[in-house]
Amino acid sequence: MxxxxxxxxxxxxxxxxxMWYALFNLDPSEIPSELVSKPVPEFSLSGVPGxxxxxxxxxxxxxxxxxxxxxxxxxxxxLAEHPLFMELKKQGKVDIYGLNYKDKPGAAAEWLKxxxxxxxxxGMDEKGRVGIDFGVYGVPETFVIGPDGxxxxxxxxxxxxxxxxxxxxxxxxxxxx
Numbered sequence: 001m002x003x004x005x006x007x008x009x010x011x012x013x014x015x016x017x018x019m020w021y022a023l024f025n026l027d028p029s030e031i032p033s034e035l036v037s038k039p040v041p042e043f044s045l046s047g048v049p050g051x052x053x054x055x056x057x058x059x060x061x062x063x064x065x066x067x068x069x070x071x072x073x074x075x076x077x078x079l080a081e082h083p084l085f086m087e088l089k090k091q092g093k094v095d096i097y098g099l100n101y102k103d104k105p106g107a108a109a110e111w112l113k114x115x116x117x118x119x120x121x122x123g124m125d126e127k128g129r130v131g132i133d134f135g136v137y138g139v140p141e142t143f144v145i146g147p148d149g150x151x152x153x154x155x156x157x158x159x160x161x162x163x164x165x166x167x168x169x170x171x172x173x174x175x176x177x
Contacts, residue, residue: 039150040068040143041133045123048100048108055097055123061149065172067096068143069119069159070131072103073111075139081158085118088164094172098122101131101139144171 044056060066069085071078085096098119100108105124112122125131134143137156144153144167152171155163 036151036154039148040145041130043123043130043133045099045125045130048098048112048122048124049105050109051112051117052119052121055099055121057149059121060097060145061147062095063147065094065147065152066120066145067094067168068099068134068145069096070099070101070134070136070139070141070143072101072139073107074103077158078140079115081140081142081160082115082118084159084161084164086116089118094168095120099130099134100124101136102126102128144168 040057040060042057045054047054060068069081071082088094089096096118098121100122103124103126105126108122108124112119123130128136134141135154140158142155142159143151144155146152153167155167159168
């Protein structure tokens, strides 16, 4: 009869062990994407007003590796990765396309005016439907798109210099050899 009271204690202990393991051993930025190795979803969006031409899925089939950065004017982490993207544009290392996610056109334009525009083209995904097709969890997210328009990698969270050097640059170098 005393063993009946042990069931809740054992259940709680099992859940605590699983959560402890997840907390110290799993990386939330490593969420696998179903879209890796698949073509980018079909879409066509109007550009951020005053910031280049519209953006469509066909624009991402360039014959070289490109980046699609999902950003928003209200995103603090987007501001953290933005200087790196500006540097990459200045150095001409990779073309970057911007998918403005669940934002107002005026706010997006003001953000790019204030912080600079690293994007070749931009697209306004005001309702987030294209983001859903890409499996976007939140902003920022960056997709590495292959020369054939297939997704090579998905980076969740801001792209730091370390992430660029470890995950993106090897793909760029491998494509140029």
